[in-house]
Amino acid sequence: MSRSLSIVLSAMAVILAAACSKSEPAPQAPAAAPAPAAAPAAAEAPAAAPAAANPEAGKKVYEQYCMTCHGATGAGDGPGAAALNPKPRVFNSPEGKAMTADHIFKVVKEGGASVGKSSVMAAWGGVLSDTQIRNVVAYVQKLQQ
């Protein structure tokens, strides 16, 4: 009897406590506290963090796939360029220097036509991996200087 009474009493205590906490909410920290920490953290993350490109590996890709048209120094004077019209872009010309890495990546992967240029500049996406393209972009950036 005393045991069941104590169960009843403790059950009532729980109910009373619940009822009290409902009618008298404990003061809480303001729920709408601004959380400015999230924004800078997101802004710090690079939009598209490319793995560090390797221009030395890119040079090999360039010599194998690009040099016949673009020439050893990127002057657009490779043997394969003689008959071409338009001529390949001279990488260290003002127009060539204006090309961003993203632009070069797109041209190489998707072809000249993807940026409104001649389709003689082929799409290399089926031949070269993204890593190889990033590397050759890094090498073209050296030739832009």
Ligand code: HEC
């Ligand atoms: C068959 C010859 C040929 C080969 C091979 C070739 N290109 Fe081109 N490329 C061109 C021509 C022609 C243009 C100029 C297109 C135009 O101005 O309309 C061009 C343009 C470009 C441009 C400039 C695009 C622009 O917006 O002006 C880049 C960058 C480029 N090529 C990179 C490469 C790379 C890197 C490779 C090797 C993976 C390569 N090309 C292989 C012929 C070639």
